[in-house]
Amino acid sequence: MLLIPCPWCGPRDEPEFSFGGEPVARPVPAERVSDAEWADYLYFRDNDKGPHTEIWCHSGGCGQWFVMERDTLTHAVLSARKPGGAA
Amino acid sequence: MTARRLAEGGRIDRASVLPFTWHGAKLSGFAGDTLASALLANGVKVVGRGFKYHRARGIFAAWVEEPNAILDLQWNGHHDPNARATTVALRAGMAARGVNARPDVDRDIYRGIDLLQRFLPAGFYYKTFFPNWHRYEPRIREMAGLGRLRGGAPDTRQYEARHAHADVLIVGGGPAGLAAARAAASAGLSVLLADDRREFGGSLLWQDATIDDQSGMAWAAATVRDLAGAGVRLLPDTTVFGAYDDGSFGLLERRGAAPAGWAEDRLWTVRARHAVLATGSIERPLVFPHNDRPGVMLASAALQYLRQYSVLVADEIVVATNNDSAYTAALALRDAGATVTVADVRPAPPAIAHAAIDAGIRVLPGSVVLHTIGRDGVRLVDIGPADATSARAATLRVPAGAVLVSGGHAPAVHLHSQSRGKLRWDDASAMFLPVAAVTGQSLAGAMTGEQTLAGALASGHRAGVAAASALDRGVAIPAPTTPRLPASDPIQPYWCVPIKGARQWLDLQNDVAVKDVRLAARENYSSVEHLKRYTTLGMATDQGKTSNVNGLAILADATGRRIPEVGTTTFRPPYTPVTLGALAGMRHGALYAPWRHLPAHAEHVERGAEMREYGGWWRPACYTRASETPAQAIQREAAAVRQGVGLFDGSSLGKIVVDGPDAAAFLNLLYYNDLANLKPGRLRYVLLLRENGVVYDDGVVARVGPERYQLSPSSSHTAGVLAMLEAWHQTEYPTMRVAFHDVTGAWATFAVSGPRARDMLSPLTGIDIAADALPHMTFADGTILGIAGRIARVSFTGERSYEVSVPAGYGPALWRRLMQAGGDFGITPYGIEALSVLRAEKGYILIGTDTDGMTLPDDLGMAGPLRAKKVDFVGRRSLLTPDAVRPDRRQFVGLLPLDPNAVPHPGAHAIERRADGMRSLGWVTSACHSPALGRSIALGMIARGRSLIESGGEVELFHLGQTMRARVVSPVFHDPAGEKLHG
Numbered sequence A: 001m002l003l004i005p006c007p008w009c010g011p012r013d014e015p016e017f018s019f020g021g022e023p024v025a026r027p028v029p030a031e032r033v034s035d036a037e038w039a040d041y042l043y044f045r046d047n048d049k050g051p052h053t054e055i056w057c058h059s060g061g062c063g064q065w066f067v068m069e070r071d072t073l074t075h076a077v078l079s080a081r082k083p084g085g086a087a
Numbered sequence B: 001m002t003a004r005r006l007a008e009g010g011r012i013d014r015a016s017v018l019p020f021t022w023h024g025a026k027l028s029g030f031a032g033d034t035l036a037s038a039l040l041a042n043g044v045k046v047v048g049r050g051f052k053y054h055r056a057r058g059i060f061a062a063w064v065e066e067p068n069a070i071l072d073l074q075w076n077g078h079h080d081p082n083a084r085a086t087t088v089a090l091r092a093g094m095a096a097r098g099v100n101a102r103p104d105v106d107r108d109i110y111r112g113i114d115l116l117q118r119f120l121p122a123g124f125y126y127k128t129f130f131p132n133w134h135r136y137e138p139r140i141r142e143m144a145g146l147g148r149l150r151g152g153a154p155d156t157r158q159y160e161a162r163h164a165h166a167d168v169l170i171v172g173g174g175p176a177g178l179a180a181a182r183a184a185a186s187a188g189l190s191v192l193l194a195d196d197r198r199e200f201g202g203s204l205l206w207q208d209a210t211i212d213d214q215s216g217m218a219w220a221a222a223t224v225r226d227l228a229g230a231g232v233r234l235l236p237d238t239t240v241f242g243a244y245d246d247g248s249f250g251l252l253e254r255r256g257a258a259p260a261g262w263a264e265d266r267l268w269t270v271r272a273r274h275a276v277l278a279t280g281s282i283e284r285p286l287v288f289p290h291n292d293r294p295g296v297m298l299a300s301a302a303l304q305y306l307r308q309y310s311v312l313v314a315d316e317i318v319v320a321t322n323n324d325s326a327y328t329a330a331l332a333l334r335d336a337g338a339t340v341t342v343a344d345v346r347p348a349p350p351a352i353a354h355a356a357i358d359a360g361i362r363v364l365p366g367s368v369v370l371h372t373i374g375r376d377g378v379r380l381v382d383i384g385p386a387d388a389t390s391a392r393a394a395t396l397r398v399p400a401g402a403v404l405v406s407g408g409h410a411p412a413v414h415l416h417s418q419s420r421g422k423l424r425w426d427d428a429s430a431m432f433l434p435v436a437a438v439t440g441q442s443l444a445g446a447m448t449g450e451q452t453l454a455g456a457l458a459s460g461h462r463a464g465v466a467a468a469s470a471l472d473r474g475v476a477i478p479a480p481t482t483p484r485l486p487a488s489d490p491i492q493p494y495w496c497v498p499i500k501g502a503r504q505w506l507d508l509q510n511d512v513a514v515k516d517v518r519l520a521a522r523e524n525y526s527s528v529e530h531l532k533r534y535t536t537l538g539m540a541t542d543q544g545k546t547s548n549v550n551g552l553a554i555l556a557d558a559t560g561r562r563i564p565e566v567g568t569t570t571f572r573p574p575y576t577p578v579t580l581g582a583l584a585g586m587r588h589g590a591l592y593a594p595w596r597h598l599p600a601h602a603e604h605v606e607r608g609a610e611m612r613e614y615g616g617w618w619r620p621a622c623y624t625r626a627s628e629t630p631a632q633a634i635q636r637e638a639a640a641v642r643q644g645v646g647l648f649d650g651s652s653l654g655k656i657v658v659d660g661p662d663a664a665a666f667l668n669l670l671y672y673n674d675l676a677n678l679k680p681g682r683l684r685y686v687l688l689l690r691e692n693g694v695v696y697d698d699g700v701v702a703r704v705g706p707e708r709y710q711l712s713p714s715s716s717h718t719a720g721v722l723a724m725l726e727a728w729h730q731t732e733y734p735t736m737r738v739a740f741h742d743v744t745g746a747w748a749t750f751a752v753s754g755p756r757a758r759d760m761l762s763p764l765t766g767i768d769i770a771a772d773a774l775p776h777m778t779f780a781d782g783t784i785l786g787i788a789g790r791i792a793r794v795s796f797t798g799e800r801s802y803e804v805s806v807p808a809g810y811g812p813a814l815w816r817r818l819m820q821a822g823g824d825f826g827i828t829p830y831g832i833e834a835l836s837v838l839r840a841e842k843g844y845i846l847i848g849t850d851t852d853g854m855t856l857p858d859d860l861g862m863a864g865p866l867r868a869k870k871v872d873f874v875g876r877r878s879l880l881t882p883d884a885v886r887p888d889r890r891q892f893v894g895l896l897p898l899d900p901n902a903v904p905h906p907g908a909h910a911i912e913r914r915a916d917g918m919r920s921l922g923w924v925t926s927a928c929h930s931p932a933l934g935r936s937i938a939l940g941m942i943a944r945g946r947s948l949i950e951s952g953g954e955v956e957l958f959h960l961g962q963t964m965r966a967r968v969v970s971p972v973f974h975d976p977a978g979e980k981l982h983g
């Protein structure tokens, strides 16, 4: 059970959070996005071993999404910050 | 000779006699006994049958490592089908039976299966029964396995959960753990000390010791008193079963007998800033032929039975060992009056042998047990040279009721390994030891390889100091002291007797012998993880606590590798079994997910509604009258709506208010349909897609004002839609000025539906609901029976319908007044099931029933918005892929069975017969008898469905071998022109 530092609420137990996966840029406009680019956006993830950037939502708390860096090998939480801003 | 209780001694209360039964026979023990010690004290030898070969098995250990004594236990109205007798505290009235035997362990009808053993090698079941395992499984399962549940009766025990924080969690209350707790507590830290036994003290409970000039147990008791005084939280009878991320641990506390309603098991989640692991070690057996006979027992276990429970396991004892630790047991048992012979595989007698000989113990260096003899229990023991290659090499036959084995010790590194701590093989001690503590933990005592009390106390104190230092505190008290003892002689690793053919058992719980491991190695299962799965070595409830190291040493030998090259299997939580009940705690039944109730719940119940759960809501399925079946009620209710007027409680329909200057632009980016051009006062039916284009939800959106909308997602998707709006707003469009509020619970909503709905409702409301004033898909605010609310002209039945919404508190009153006012119109309350029939007659989809995780809007015949709307709404790009525009996609259709009385089964496949068999063209998604049409109807998703509608095609429906034919038609069976809806 991770101890996750919500940028708004402080450290809270993992069960209060929802995992949102790797942040991926949404390719637009639709007319200029190839099928392959779109499939890449929808389905393909790097799934890095080691430090990994993810988005999480404090769904059982403040309801806010944030960016978290986590080591997928050691499970160590490396950092958490508000989207587009500082921790 | 069998085990017996001695006249005095032991940590038991002889004044408190506890009666219990074993296979119905009345026995008794004392308070302080475990079930196992009480069984031994009563001379019970056979407690179980081997998992696979049904050989007789006796009690082998004294604590969590016990592989054999897994019993069926009843007490106090409770039932545990897999109780480990060695850890169960005896209670008055317990009824115990053996498992995996019929009718009981002494007369097991399957015992003869052992004669077939040469035909049942490792992997036998896989090799013989796959791929047709399903045909053989029931019979094999009956013969194998452990306890069984009784008739699906619910677990009657109570469980609860606790959460706690601590500066330091200390796991293990033996000498090392107590020394660590003392040090950490002296530094002013909040300390939580857990031990899985009833009493703190660990090995001091059965080993002679002097600490700080007191006896070991006197020191332990004084230390525990001091700790309690210093505010240390003490959790005896508590197993720390798992180490998880960021210093969290799972603990199972057993709180013992108590009044009804008392939670006996308590699950703790502890978050500790630092943890000290002082978990001790587990003795591993010495392996020789026929080493599974009842009476063969770990040497440390016999010592525990003697010292803790005053049970002498036999009057004539053979000790088989390769290390010094077993001599402690030999000396204690000799002192208790037993005749003891020690077979020590080490060719040179160790120093401690002299003390043994002086005490009258016969010591045979360079010797090992080659055979045990005795039906259902050891009677005679053959001893011979440790390098014997045949049982005939035996030089001595001695009478013995017990063979006590010690092959060395395995540090209990489970929690360290679960924390991703590394292990190394230490040749000198023949142990896997922690390389170093992981961050946030300190290690102490026997789990680090310390084999002396002095070492345990010193390392425990050091661990307490390290914990304090990690938390910026200092320790001023000195470490506890104990007299130094002479060093012991080294262990000589010895993994099995080099006799071929004889069965030398490794894993007693899973019936795995040395030859099974060798066979697995020959068949190239040389990875220890593969070995485990192939032979089942180390599986099941003891997880190989006594067998893993011996097993992998054999594997190393068979594959010509060294033990560290073979390595260990992964240690995973839990350390000992945790009941599902304890994990669930109070999260079951209504406490798991509380029902949501409609505001007019009581009114429905009073009217005889059959209440069922729909998406977390407790809603009326139908209002069954006396002399009516539910199926008849559903047909009556649906017909009444078509002919007169019905009343439906739609309060569970979601209501999400979307506010803000950018509300229109934002919703246009989310929803499939255009919402920017929706005028205030109007409603629109909409789809919400996932980014992969699949229809996630449908619903109705009201534009309340220029900057305000109200969404009505389906009842079970409201939370999901709200989460999706938030996620897209926060992560993709954070600068848009828009906010969302779920107001579902604030409103009671009733649908008045049917040709007479307007006549009935008009006199009750100040809102003009005339056909031209409030046409289909519009709404207006005003009063209803004097209550401020809203009327929306929207229909899920296909009839003229008005959704009346008022604040939830007025719901019960409004329901009663509407029923009253509707009396003259024959108003009929209708439930979800009738609504489901009505919507099917109109071809209205039910998300998740008629759609699935592949359904795109065009599959439902809703291609318009994609063509008209130029915004990059969620899922838009996915609708332009080759797969989305494939001509042979499944499309939403109506199906009319040629037999109008036959209702197809939802899920029935539409099939195409070809030379190579049947192919599915799609399936039925909904089906019912339609009261409006007086015949059966169905909806479905069928490949090229729309062209089949045009051509008047037929399909063959197949379900569980039965077939029927159906015509493919438009899904709108009733009022296709919508005259009733708009009228």
Ligand SMILES: [Zn+2]
Pocket (backbone or CB within 6 Å): A006, A007, A008, A009, A010, A058, A061, A062, A063, A064
């Ligand atoms: Zn938060």
